[in-house]
Amino acid sequence: MNIGRILEALKGQFVGSQKYRKVVQFGFLTLVIWIGIEFSIFVRQLETDMPASARPPGVEAFLPISALISLKYWITAGIFNRIHPSALVILLIILSIGLLLKKGFCGWICPIGLLSEYLVGVNRFIFTKQISLNRWIDYLLMSFKYLLLLFFMWSIFIGMDANLLVLFIYSPYNRVADIKMLKFFSNMSQTTFIVLAALILLSVIVPYFWCRYLCPYGALLGAVSIFSPVKIHRNIDNCIDCRRCTRDCPSSIAVHDKKSIISTECHSCYQCVDSCPKKGTLSMSVLSKGGIISARIYALILAVIFLAGTLSARGLGLWQNGISVREYRFHIKHLDTPLYYHNRGKVPHYDPGRFDFTKPDKSSRY
Numbered sequence: 001m002n003i004g005r006i007l008e009a010l011k012g013q014f015v016g017s018q019k020y021r022k023v024v025q026f027g028f029l030t031l032v033i034w035i036g037i038e039f040s041i042f043v044r045q046l047e048t049d050m051p052a053s054a055r056p057p058g059v060e061a062f063l064p065i066s067a068l069i070s071l072k073y074w075i076t077a078g079i080f081n082r083i084h085p086s087a088l089v090i091l092l093i094i095l096s097i098g099l100l101l102k103k104g105f106c107g108w109i110c111p112i113g114l115l116s117e118y119l120v121g122v123n124r125f126i127f128t129k130q131i132s133l134n135r136w137i138d139y140l141l142m143s144f145k146y147l148l149l150l151f152f153m154w155s156i157f158i159g160m161d162a163n164l165l166v167l168f169i170y171s172p173y174n175r176v177a178d179i180k181m182l183k184f185f186s187n188m189s190q191t192t193f194i195v196l197a198a199l200i201l202l203s204v205i206v207p208y209f210w211c212r213y214l215c216p217y218g219a220l221l222g223a224v225s226i227f228s229p230v231k232i233h234r235n236i237d238n239c240i241d242c243r244r245c246t247r248d249c250p251s252s253i254a255v256h257d258k259k260s261i262i263s264t265e266c267h268s269c270y271q272c273v274d275s276c277p278k279k280g281t282l283s284m285s286v287l288s289k290g291g292i293i294s295a296r297i298y299a300l301i302l303a304v305i306f307l308a309g310t311l312s313a314r315g316l317g318l319w320q321n322g323i324s325v326r327e328y329r330f331h332i333k334h335l336d337t338p339l340y341y342h343n344r345g346k347v348p349h350y351d352p353g354r355f356d357f358t359k360p361d362k363s364s365r366y
């Protein structure tokens, strides 16, 4: 147990660039918790036939597969479906962040990223020496998240034709995918519990286990981030080769060795910038010697992208979904029937007419 390193790490959380990052991370965590509470109340009200409050559309951030399917439907059919529109809006916002600011979503916004950082703290509390995996084992494990990403991309962009897309998007399963997601965690099965516990344990033993080896969302953002104009640049003339940047990089990137960090693993955490004793040697910037983006400006750009994206979606009517409370009440009563399941994206056949809730009274149909 290395108390000195733990104290140093805790102190480091609130100095330099890290204080801006922590404000953004905890700000988004609060938002996620708030959305989770609001959505749980909404579902409870549906289940108990109480008057329902507003459903928070932001909950659709937790439906990335549905969002990818909507993305393909939007690209191929030109239709921005109203089943989970904010899922697609949020995916587009996150992809824009990846394209402009590298993996800023992982390093500044994602609550799992934040949790992983604190699990590293637990690691330091328990172990005096961090486990570092052999380079080839590291590469091999890292390939899993890309294989998972490939599987999802292949299944959606190659495997789903126009008919399957429509069938999935308007299926009973997809209409309540948000409620199913909530139930997945609130009525956790023993298997789910064991898997989650194992992932937490592995993330304590091997820092950032989930983010580095398994998260397909991170893999997607890593691939997109290659094209980002903004990245960490090192001024070689100033560098004294002390290697503190490399020592402190949570993504194990050999920063001291590079002129620019193109790595798909860089999540824009500014840790290397903060660690460098020769100020101005490392910078997050557009050019190698100019266009510096300080952590404060980075935080501001993230907030502007998020606000601009969500407010535009609201203005265009692409934020709230088109599922009425009446329809939700119907679905929630049948949630455990086979119609509300899917097998690798293939949903059971259903009669679309049964789910047309636009007419005043259709209760007799069920």
Ligand code: SF4
Pocket: 232, 248, 249, 250, 251, 252, 253, 255, 261, 265, 266, 267, 268, 269, 270, 271, 272, 273
């Ligand atoms: S290179 Fe720098 S900004 Fe990127 S992950 Fe490593 S420490 Fe963070």
Ligand code: SF4
Pocket: 234, 238, 239, 240, 241, 242, 243, 244, 245, 246, 255, 256, 275, 276, 277, 278, 281, 282
């Ligand atoms: S911490 Fe700064 S000075 Fe030291 S090796 Fe890295 S870039 Fe060079």
